[in-house]
Amino acid sequence: MIVDRAEISGNSYNIRLRNDEEGIQRGDILDRNGEVLATSTLQEDGSYLREYPRGRMAAHVTGYSSVGKTGVEAAYNFELMSVHQELLQRLSGLLEGKDPKGNDVVLTLDMDIQSAAGDLLGSTKGAVVVMEPSTGRILAMQAYPDFDPNTVSGDWDYLTTDEDSPLVNRATQGLYPPGSTFKIITALAAMEYVPDWESFTYDCTGEAEFENKVIHCYNNKAHGTVDMEEAMAESCNCYFAALAEKIGAGNLSKVMKECGILSDYGFALAHSQSVMSLNKDSSESELVETSIGQGKTSVSPLYMAMMISAVANDGIMMRPYIVDHIQYANGEIGDTTVPEKLMEICSPTETSQLNDLLVGVVDHGTGTAAQISGVTVAGKTGTAENATGKDHSWFVGYAPAEDPQVSVAVVIENSDYGKATPIAGEVLEVALEKLAE
Template identity: 40%
Template sequence: MYDTGTRIQTRIRRLFSVFMWAFIGLAIGLAYIVGWRGDYLATHVRNPRQIAIEKSIERGGIYAANGEALAGNRPFQKPHDVQRPHGDAARRDEGSARVYFGPTSLVHIVGYNHDRYGKTGVELAFNHQLLGLPRGFLRTPGLIPGLGFGSRQPQGVKQRGKPRGNDIILTIDPQLQAVAEAALGHRNGAVVVLDPATGAVLASASYPAFDANRLDVVWPDIIQDPSSPFINRATSGLYPPGSVFKIIVASAAIETGLIGPNDIFVCSGSIDVNGRKISCPGGRAHGRVNLASALALSCNVAFIQVARKIGGKTLSDFARRFGFNREIPFDLHVNESRFPAFRGEGSAGGSAGAGDGARDDENLLAEAAIGQGTVLATPLHMAMIASAIANRGVMMRPYVVSQVRRGGSGETLWRYVPARLARPVSVSTAAKVKDLLVAAVESGTGWRAGLDGMSVAGKTGTAQNPKGAPHAWFVGFAPAANPRVAISVIVENGGAGGSVAAPIARRVLDFALRREE
C-alpha cells in the first residue's frame, strides 16, 4: 500500500514538473515573441492589423527639394477572384498603388512600399509619418476608427473620410541625381554629393538599381542577381579606400605638427615592410618629395614613412575622429567604416589580426597608411570626410529628409536643423589640407577632375581588391575657395581612380556648379 501511494505521488510530481516546465517554456516563448520579436511582428508586411491600418489611410507623398514628386499614389480597383456567372467581378476593392518618379537610382533612397515585398528606404524609415501616425502607434493595441476594431484614433486624423498621411520632403536635387546616375552609367559603384556646410545629401546614386514600379516583374531576377541590386552601395558598400585615405594621414601629420612642409621623404619606387615590398603606382620612383608633392603624386612610399613617424595609435585616433569605428547617424542605415587596432588599443578599434607583435603592427600601419588591408569605408563616409575639410574642419551630420508636412494643408510639422557631428581637425589644418588637395587636382593624379575657371580640391584612389581589379575612387569638393558641394565617387573594379572616377566627378561637379552661374 505504501509503495503504491509513493509511486502515485512520484507520478504526480513528475506530471506536475512536466506541466511546470511546459508552462515556463510557453512563458519564455511568449516573452520572446512579445519582447524581442514584438516590433518586428507588429510592423510585418503580412500582419493583418498592419495591412488594415495602412489600407485605411491615404499614404503621404515623398518629394524632392524642388517640390517634384518622387513617390505618390495611383488609384485602382481590384476585382475579387470570385466571378459572377456572366464574368463580372462579384465586387471591387477600391484602393491605391504606390507609384514612383524620378531617376531609377533613387530607389535606394526613396525605397519602395509593396504589399508583398515590404518596405525599404524612406518608405520604411518614415513609415509612421507617411501614415500620419505617432511613432509606435502600430505597436500599440486598438485600431483606428472605421475598421470596427476599436476606437483608438491618432492625433491629426479626421474621422470623416479617408485620413491622409504626412508628406516627406527630401534634400535630393532630382536633376543632379539624374546627372550622377548618367555619369556612373552601368558600372557598379556609387556617387554621393553633399552640401559640406549643412550635411544635406544632394544626390546619391548607386548602381545597379531597379525600377520600383515594376517590382512584381523584376523581383525574381534581382533576388538572384550576383551584383546585388538591393544594396545601396553609397551607405552599405564597404570598400578599401586606397589613396583617398591619405587625406586623413595628411591631416594627422599636420595637426600633430609631426610633419612640416619642408620635411623630405625619399621614394625609390618601393619600400620594404618586414620583407614585403610595397610599391608606388606602376613602381615609379618619385625621388625626393615633401608632404604636398607626395599627396599630389599619391606616393605610397612617402605616406608609409609619414605613418611610421605619426605612429599607429595616433593614426587610429585621427581615423576615429573622422568617423571610423563609429556609427554614423543618418536617416537610413549606414554601415560603420572600419579601421584596425594597434598594440595597446585593446578592442576599441577592432581586431589586430592573428598576432599582437611589433611586426604585425608594422604591417597594419603600412597598409593603413595607404588605405589598404582591413581599412574599409562607405562612399557616404568618404564624402563626409571631404566635407569636413571643405567646412573648415567641421563634419556635419548627414541627412536626406529635410521636412515633414501635413498632408493636404502643407503645414510644416517638422524641419531638420543642420547639426555638427564632429571637429576632427582645426581650421588651420583643414586649410592646409585643402591646399594639398587643390595641388593634387591641379598638378597631380586628380587632374581629370579639374574644371576650367574653377578650383577643385580632391584626391584619387586606386584601391587594391583581392577579389578582382582595383576599385577606382575620387573624393573632393568645389569650388575650393568657397566649397558648395563635396563628392565621393567609387567604381567597383574600375581600375585607376585618376582615369575612371575623376572624370565622373568632373561631370557631376560641373553640372552642380555651372548651372548656378
C-alpha cells in the same frame, strides 16, 4: 510604445499598420523642388498602387513599399502613414469620397543632380554621394546596380538571387578599401604628431620594403625626392608609408577614430559601419598598409563624403541627412531637420593646410580630370586594391576650394585607373550650377 512608435510603425511585421494602409492614401515622397518620386494611385478595387515616376533614378533613396519596405519608404513609414488632422480629413473625405492622406516626406535630394550622377554612373558598378559640407544635406545619392521600384514584386526572385546584389545601396551599405583617398587622414595625423612634417622628404624609387611588406607606387613609378605637397599631388605610396612610421600605429589609429570612422552617425537609411583594425600594437606592415588606404580598413562612400565635407567645412563634420521636412496634406510644414554638428575632426588651420594640398592634386597632380573651368577644385584620387578582381577607383573632393559649397565622393568598382575622377568633376559642376540658381 510612445517613445518607439515610429520604429514600431515602420516594422514590416506590424499587422495593424498593414490593415490601416487599406483605408489611408500613403503620403508622397518629393525631392527638394517638389518633384514627386513616390505616390499612391487609387485603383478600381479601392486599393492603392504605389508608383515611382522616376523609377531607377531614385530607387535606392525612395526604396520600395511592396514586398516589405526599404529606403525612405521604411525609414519614414510612420510619417507617410500618419494623417494630420485625421478627424477633419475623414469628415471631408466622407463628402468628397476620398480616403485621408498621410504626410508627405520632402527630401534634400535634387533630382537634377541625382539624374546627372545616375547618367554618369550609367551601367558601371559603384556609387556617387553629393553633400552640402556646411549642413550635411545629401543632394544626390546614386548606386548601381539598381532596380525598378515599380516592379519589385514581379522581379523579386531575380533581385534576391542576382550575384550583383542590386537591392544593396552601395552608397551607404557598400564597404571598400579607401585607397589613396585615405592619405588625407594620414596627412592630418602627420600634422598632429610629426612636428617636422612640412620639411620631411623621402626619396621614392617606386617601391620600398617595410618589415615584411613591400609598398609600390602606381606602376612602380619613381617620384624622386618628394615632400608632403608633391607626394599628395602625385599620390606617392612610399612617402606616406615612410611618414606613417614617424606617426606610429597608435597615433594614426587615434586620428582615424577622431575622424569618425567608427562613429554612429545616425543616418536614416540602412548603412554599413566602416571597419578598421589598426591599434597601438599593430605591426609595421599593417601600419604602412593602412596609411595608404589598403589593408583591413573599409569605408562606405557615404562616410568618405562626410570626411571630405568636414575638411571643406573647417574641420566640422555634420550629421548627414536626406529628409528636409514633413509636409501635411493641407500644405503646412511639419517637422523640419535642423543641421547638426557631429564632431570636429581637425582645426581650421589644419583644414587650410589640407586644402592647399588637395588643390594641388587637381591642379597639377593625379586629379586633373576633375578640373572645372573657372572653379578651383580640391580633391584626392584613390586606387583601392581588390583581391577578387580589378582595382576600385575613388575620388573625393569639393568646390570651390576657397568657399566650398558642395562635396562629392565617387567609387567605381573594378575600373580602369582614375575612372572616378572625371565623373566627380562633372557632378560637382552640375551641383554648383544648380545651387547657384
